[in-house]
Amino acid sequence: MADFGVFDIIGPVMIGPSSSHTAGAARIGKIARDILGTDFNRVIFYLHGSFAKTYKGHGTDKALVAGILGMGPSDENLRNSLELAKAQGIGYEFIETDLGYHHPNTVKIVFKSLDKKDAYIIGSSIGGGNVLITNINGNNVEFTGDYPTLLIKYYDQKGIISKITATLANNDINIATMKVSREDNIATMVVETDSAIENKVVEEIKGLEDIIYIKGINPIVR
Amino acid sequence: MFNKAEELLRLCNEKNKRISEIVMEKEIRANKTSQEDLMDRMKNILQIMKESSKAALDKEIKSVSGLTGGDAKKLEEYRKSNETLSGDLIISAMAKALSTSEVNASMGKIVAAPTAGASGIIPSALLSAKEKLNLTDEQVIMGLFIAAGIGEIVAKNATVSGAEGGCQAECGTAAAMAAGAIVEMAGGSPEASFHAASFALVNILGLVCDPIGGLVEYPCALRNASGVVNALICADLALAGVKSLVPFDEVVDSMKRVGKMMPEALRETALGGLATTPTGEEIRRRLLN
Numbered sequence: 001m002a003d004f005g006v007f008d009i010i011g012p013v014m015i016g017p018s019s020s021h022t023a024g025a026a027r028i029g030k031i032a033r034d035i036l037g038t039d040f041n042r043v044i045f046y047l048h049g050s051f052a053k054t055y056k057g058h059g060t061d062k063a064l065v066a067g068i069l070g071m072g073p074s075d076e077n078l079r080n081s082l083e084l085a086k087a088q089g090i091g092y093e094f095i096e097t098d099l100g101y102h103h104p105n106t107v108k109i110v111f112k113s114l115d116k117k118d119a120y121i122i123g124s125s126i127g128g129g130n131v132l133i134t135n136i137n138g139n140n141v142e143f144t145g146d147y148p149t150l151l152i153k154y155y156d157q158k159g160i161i162s163k164i165t166a167t168l169a170n171n172d173i174n175i176a177t178m179k180v181s182r183e184d185n186i187a188t189m190v191v192e193t194d195s196a197i198e199n200k201v202v203e204e205i206k207g208l209e210d211i212i213y214i215k216g217i218n219p220i221v222r
Numbered sequence: 223m224f225n226k227a228e229e230l231l232r233l234c235n236e237k238n239k240r241i242s243e244i245v246m247e248k249e250i251r252a253n254k255t256s257q258e259d260l261m262d263r264m265k266n267i268l269q270i271m272k273e274s275s276k277a278a279l280d281k282e283i284k285s286v287s288g289l290t291g292g293d294a295k296k297l298e299e300y301r302k303s304n305e306t307l308s309g310d311l312i313i314s315a316m317a318k319a320l321s322t323s324e325v326n327a328s329m330g331k332i333v334a335a336p337t338a339g340a341s342g343i344i345p346s347a348l349l350s351a352k353e354k355l356n357l358t359d360e361q362v363i364m365g366l367f368i369a370a371g372i373g374e375i376v377a378k379n380a381t382v383s384g385a386e387g388g389c390q391a392e393c394g395t396a397a398a399m400a401a402g403a404i405v406e407m408a409g410g411s412p413e414a415s416f417h418a419a420s421f422a423l424v425n426i427l428g429l430v431c432d433p434i435g436g437l438v439e440y441p442c443a444l445r446n447a448s449g450v451v452n453a454l455i456c457a458d459l460a461l462a463g464v465k466s467l468v469p470f471d472e473v474v475d476s477m478k479r480v481g482k483m484m485p486e487a488l489r490e491t492a493l494g495g496l497a498t499t500p501t502g503e504e505i506r507r508r509l510l511n
Binding site: 003019 | 245249252253260263264266267270285286287289325326327328329330331332333334335336337338339341344366367369370371373374377378382383385399435436437438439509510
């Protein structure tokens with residue numbers, strides 16, 4: 001039996017009309033920005049399932065664009081996001097598609113810039129404003145954005161996991177969940193923690209041998 | 223701790239406390255927070271509820287799709303200028319519920335209670351009771367804690383999602399939460415709160431979720447309007463001393479079972495009910511193009 005608190009039931013405070021089509025969509029957009037960065041001038045949203053069918057009427061398009069501009073799900077400017085994007089010189093496009101076997105409310109968000117390779121994430125809005133990020137630039141991942149999260153890629157070697165977890169423990173950070181997967185000899189690790197991860201911890205892990213990439217993101221507000 | 227109404231009522235009786243107090247105590251213990259912090263957070267929520275239930279009364283708010291809107295204002299004008307059949311309280315309560323629903327459909331700010339689709343019922347019911355009974359904001363805030371406690375019980379033991387249980391799970395739960403809250407706000411006993419909550423759920427047991435075009439608009443707003451009336455009359459029934467033959471926990475369980483028996487076409491998929499009438503289909507075609 002799942003537990004619920006008072007503010008899970010009377011809440012969240014959100015911009016309508018639908019927690020999965022609006023609040024969840026804004027959070028996926030915000031996570032995309034937090035992971036992929038702000039260095040983009042054009043974004044393409046590939047909409048799957050119910051997102052593809054009802055995105056205009058639900059304002060899912062506006063929520064997604066608001067998210068990639070950095071707005072949270074209760075930001076009242078959310079409904080003006082398309083105009084705000086234009087004012088900032090950011091182009092956007094919505095393409096209805098079939099992303100294969102994915103949750104009905106799924107979007108692939110591709111960030112484009114003049115001088116860098118395309119970057120993308122895939123995320124699903126799974127109800128009540130909850131989301132699940134399942135892929136970043138081709139790497140399968142699984143995290144919710146509810147916790148401080150570390151995304152790490154490294155050359156797979158014995159002992160790296162223990163070095164990373166020791167660094168977290170030494171900095172008094174408790175791990176809530178951890179998932180590791182591997183393709184060829186490159187491993188992808190997603191760590192969700194109970195407390196905030198300061199920049200210096202990220203730098204410390206970055207300094208370890210064989211680390212290719214590390215990114216820390218803050219919880220995405222509801 | 224409580225998972226069921228029976229347990230919550232037992233705690234009320236053992237400690238000689240009101241439902242709102244027990245719900246707050248549980249929250250304070252579970253989240254290591256203070257009563258002051260809880261009151262502050264709920265005060266903020268009440269403020270957003272006040273704004274959403276008023277915003278569409280004097281100006282027409284249209285939905286993002288353009289399909290609906292403006293009905294809260296119509297009702298409010300009708301209330302002010304006519305001898306109405308159902309009277310000021312009922313008409314005003316329906317107008318407030320429609321207002322929040324219209325704000326929601328226009329991408330305005332609302333409090334999901336327990337969901338966005340049913341977000342009009344609780345603000346309207348509690349604020350209408352406040353006006354009628356001359357209560358303070360503090361009493362309304364305590365009402366919101368009762369509502370949350372009742373909603374928690376439904377969420378734990380059944381569902382508050384239309385995709386799982388149909389409209390009965392969303393608007394039914396919201397009306398049950400509101401009915402129980404206003405009984406305590408009007409001075410009723412904890413038992414009476416749960417009788418009222420039972421009535422509200424019983425009254426729309428089996429109600430399907432069949433939104434036209436898959437949008438949270440029609441019939442959602444209408445069912446928020448009828449939902450608040452449901453809450454008010456059920457509170458009156460309980461305050462008059464009428465008792466629910468079936469206890470709340472069993473009513474919740476029956477709602478869950480009815481939801482499980484409901485075909486998927488009638489659970490928010492827009493594949494049945496009003497959504498697939500010729501008019502519903504025509505609107506869907508128009509919205510998609």
